[in-house]
Amino acid sequence: MSDHLAAGYDLVIFDLDGVIYLIDKPIQGAAEAVERLRSGGTSIAYATNNASRRAADVAALLTGMGVKAAPAEVLTSAGAAAVLLAERFPAGAPVLVVGADALRAEVRDAGLNPVGSAEDGPVAVIQGYGPEVGWKILAEAALAVRAGATWFATNTDKTLPSPRGPLPGNGSLVAVLRTALDRDPDVVVGKPEPALFTTAAKQSEAKRPLAIGDRLDTDIEGAVGAGLDSLLVLTGVSGPADLLAAPPHRRPTFVAADLSALFRPAADARIPAPGDTSTGTSGKASGDTSTGTSGESGTGASGWRVTRDGDRAVLDGSGDPVDALRLLCGVTWDGVPLSAIEAGSPEAGELLHAWGI
Structure with missing residues (x-):
């Protein structure tokens, strides 16, 4: 499969806490994702702000969890400092x-x-x-x-x-x-300063790196500052409400529930969600971007639809929560406040409540 997200990059730089593991417990699917990248020829690096372990200790910890890692692939804020x-x-x-x-x-x-x-x-x-x-x-x-x-x-x-x-x-x-x-x-020394990212790219001689993290204020801001594409995974600290309210210097290229998104089409994770000029509320990236006499416009993706009227937006439909999040980023990043997002369906109401909106 050549059109998956990871295929567009020659190096993947992983944050650790919240992406690969939580304290000392591996996150489900992390080991499989790393191994699949390696088998496809993608270089791997690990960049962590946690200064409580040395690179060799981090590599040993990862290996013990079933995640292949060599000390040379690990960059820590302690070592950089x-x-x-x-x-x-x-x-x-x-x-x-x-x-x-x-x-x-x-x-x-x-x-x-x-x-x-x-x-x-x-x-x-x-x-x-x-x-x-x-x-x-x-x-x-x-x-x-x-x-x-x-x-x-x-x-x-x-x-x-x-x-x-x-x-x-x-x-x-x-x-x-x-x-x-x-x-x-x-x-x-550490993220959001770009040094860990730029060092990883230099060591791997990478031309197109992708940074993956769980924090907008360190991982993603650091990637943006370093000029790298980035993927926010929702397995750690930053959540949907944080992403919707993110300022431009903390906005990732992609968002996903977990690392399995690396092996699906990039369009399924890109934010804001891409749309076309077709109508309907089902099907990947289908949407209606026309403006009617009421001044409303809308976009849809995978069963969800967001309709905007000025500074107000309504989410309705049902489907994958990440698709709803990607759609809503399109309006909140364009000026709609979180307090002006409303639910147009029971499923949308449950989702917004779960996100604290």
Whole structure:
């Protein structure tokens, strides 16, 4: 099958948390999707903001879940941060590390001296996610930054996805210092900064990469900033309401319920949903884009129909929820507020309620 979504790309860059796994549980179908891409000759990379594991540890974790991965395919914000620190400061310079052992190891391997106290005179503070991070080390970091240390954050993800729901991420811990210091970090290394994406593309010599993520504010914004096409999967943090309200710099090329969309036609996932000039409310990408005397216009896809009248839109019909989402993006991204979306059928009402609209 040569017309599926993934066929248009020579490299797929996967986020991990919320795309491949949730904390330590693989997401259904992820291993099969990666293997199918490999068998088709598509290069694979993994880019994660989570700084609590090193590349080799991430590769081992993935392999243990049945997802093939080599350390060279994994890019972490911890590794990228250590490289940046080594470029900025001389060998052996003391760096106060707020985070997991993996981040300390990356700093040490970069030729710097990881320390744990402001009294050690650190030239920089590097802050990354670690489940054991507490008040004591955060206090040392605050003192060090006030004394002149440059403040680096591996990432600012507010939450981490988990099977139990979103949990506090590094961004929440960064917010503690932001509040105490009344300032932002000097440098944020991970997504939405484009470095992880551009490095992955360079390493693979890719001409047309696709980034896949579950967060609009990191994965998708980073892909947009790097000039890459992107796919948002609804298996992690960002949900339908978030996508409908997304500003232009956080709008993906595609959206799908999960990674199986990689092996279906690209038009089935593209947003906004493409339409033609035919009428009807069933059938892929069928729609009516004409304007009648009432000033209304409408589009339809896979059993759903969206009718717009000025700043108001009505969703009716039934079918695949992702198709409804793709249609609604066409009107909300063109100015219709979420509060002005109405249901024209019981199925539409149930869907909008489930999305919190």
